[in-house]
Amino acid sequence: MRAMQVTAYDQPLSMQEVDIPTPKAGEVLVRIDTCGMNFGDTLMIKGTYQEKPPLPFTIGMELAGTVTEVGADVTSVTKGQRIAAYTGFGGLAEYAAVPAEICVPIPDEMSSVDAAAFLIAYGTSHVALDFKAGLKAGERLLVLGASGGVGLTAVELGKLMGAEVIACARGAEKLAVCKAAGADHLIDSETDDIRSIVKGLGGADVVYDPVGGDQFKAALRACNPEARLLPLGFASGEVPQIPANILLVKNLTVMGVYWGGYAKLRPSVLTDSFKTLFDWYVDGKLKPHVSNVLPLDRANDALDLLRTRKATGKVVVQTA
Known part of the structure; x- marks a missing residue:
């Protein structure tokens, strides 16, 4: 699969061919449609974010897509289900293995672009x-x-x-x-x-x-x-x-x-919040503002929009 990776700190992302991950017990494999970009991604590239994965790694903190494979012991998520997830990194790729417990079902009324712009x-x-x-x-x-x-x-x-x-x-x-x-x-x-x-x-x-x-x-x-x-x-x-x-x-x-700290500290804070927010979205009370949607091979341009503050609202990368 294709993935936009950090191979050296403070350098542009580079497109790499890497193996499609195999979901472990408790994980699902997601075919990623969209990835929401965040200011934290620009810090992760510089190595100054509070979380620092080992090089090389794929950035992209939030993603939306479809579950294509379910690992052992997973009962909360099914194959073919559309989900969004806050993963911390890994979203700028065509696939990701994601813990089932952090997957949030996407309402039928929500587009993949809105879903990637929503969680964080x-x-x-x-x-x-x-x-x-x-x-x-x-x-x-x-x-x-x-x-x-x-x-x-x-x-x-x-x-x-x-x-x-x-x-x-x-x-x-x-x-x-x-x-x-x-x-x-x-x-x-x-x-x-x-x-x-x-x-x-x-x-x-x-x-x-x-x-x-x-x-x-x-x-x-x-x-x-x-x-x-x-x-x-x-x-x-x-x-x-x-x-x-x-x-x-x-x-x-x-x-x-x-x-993001509540994902480990107190997950119910996030899940309770998501329930309220998705209900508001379905009721038409929330409308995500996405100023730019770019393809995967232009992920560096997406990041520049954040660095130069030229974007308003969210910037989303389409990986499919």
Whole structure:
């Protein structure tokens, strides 16, 4: 089979011919249709992600496809079933052996492109906003990096959950995408003063932040008493140092969110979230925004769209 692999750190992916894996006990073999690309993939290529598989390896954290073979002791998944899975890596290939316990059935109403764009982006935002922050209707939610893969789903979910949503993104085109996703207020991160605008709107009750750096610092100072801040990543390249005195004076809570960690730490958090999210999708309440769909041999171009922040929402690679 074909697979786009990391053969050396900080170098472009290369197309390799590798053996189709054989599913072990508890695994299924999946013929991959689509793979959702994530900012974490760009870090994995550099060797700076929190998980570091041995070289060479195939990147691609989330995939969607059809089960073609079932390993021993598998009863929850059947041959011919369409599934999506968060695998951490391995999605940029034509086949993958996947633990049956992490396979999520794809509703008939959902396309393979939507399925590959769904798990991490919506799962991350829903767990962050619902399970971690306990976002309530009527609260004011500030979303940084709001036009990106996870940020845009936070805008959409925040609005669906009844919050007043402030979206912060770079440039008019990206802000228009945020507006279409349900944002009530827009902030241009290139030209606007985040702190003063958010305070002028009444302050933030919840801050959703995949960016870090100066934007986090500005958001921190625009928080209302008892606000909750959710660091999910540091796309700016700067991990902010949080002054404890500000947390103390305003009774603020900072909650780190590593969505993938719950796969081992507490899997029910993810499965419960997926049930809610897929129900919302089937009911027409969620609509994934995919700005680019590229073939497997253009996976490097897909990654460049993420690195250069030219994409909005998700970028998906079709492997079939």
